[in-house]
Amino acid sequence: xxxxxxxxxxxxxxxxxxxxxxxxxxxxxxxxxxxxxxxxxxxxxxxxxxxxxxxxxxxxxxxxxxxxxxxxxxxxxxxxxxxxxxxxxxxxxxxxxxxxxxxxxxxxxxxxxx
Amino acid sequence: xxxxxxxxxxxxxxxxxxxxxxxxxxxxxxxxxxxxxxxxxxxxxxxxxxxxxxxxxxxxxxxxxxxxxxxxxxxxxxxxxxxxxxxxxxxxxxxxxxxxxxxxxxxxxxxxxx
Numbered sequence: 001x002x003x004x005x006x007x008x009x010x011x012x013x014x015x016x017x018x019x020x021x022x023x024x025x026x027x028x029x030x031x032x033x034x035x036x037x038x039x040x041x042x043x044x045x046x047x048x049x050x051x052x053x054x055x056x057x058x059x060x061x062x063x064x065x066x067x068x069x070x071x072x073x074x075x076x077x078x079x080x081x082x083x084x085x086x087x088x089x090x091x092x093x094x095x096x097x098x099x100x101x102x103x104x105x106x107x108x109x110x111x112x113x114x
Numbered sequence: 115x116x117x118x119x120x121x122x123x124x125x126x127x128x129x130x131x132x133x134x135x136x137x138x139x140x141x142x143x144x145x146x147x148x149x150x151x152x153x154x155x156x157x158x159x160x161x162x163x164x165x166x167x168x169x170x171x172x173x174x175x176x177x178x179x180x181x182x183x184x185x186x187x188x189x190x191x192x193x194x195x196x197x198x199x200x201x202x203x204x205x206x207x208x209x210x211x212x213x214x215x216x217x218x219x220x221x222x223x224x225x226x227x228x
Binding site: 043 | 148
């Protein structure tokens, strides 16, 4: 079946602009995660959605970052007033939402802030 | 908090050499342990997992055993191939209720030369 998809695959933006990154999880997966992969920091957790519960936003690095998940499926990560240090690959993953289950990752969105 | 420590790379091996990538973890409770692989230009893929002590995960000739007494999950392969060249990430997924984000090690880049 279809895996996790993300769009766009690449995004180049100017400092100070807002960007939106999209994630389509695997159908039937109730849990959705956003991570960030950067050279200096490795893989960092950003935010987690599970069903209709309030999201765990504990990994968001600043209030410029926000995410929503509509209808328990598609998610959008928004970065406002982008900074150069936001340049990274943003990865989305989904899972069944059970303890110990496997997270399946999308191909990522490479964000470059000039 | 939870943490994962894996050996620093890069690691360069000749084809058919033995591979060990060390991974140790710190976690409360009973985490599940994972190895993910990222081939050049591709997204993260699950390589193998183990959900409880003494479990052995295996896939594509790779193995790792969940050792609770040494809090380790070392990745091994008896004979590497050029196609195994990739970045390998050890990760843990906490047990119990609550958020299930993965905590990753910093990754180990493996290059296999003919």
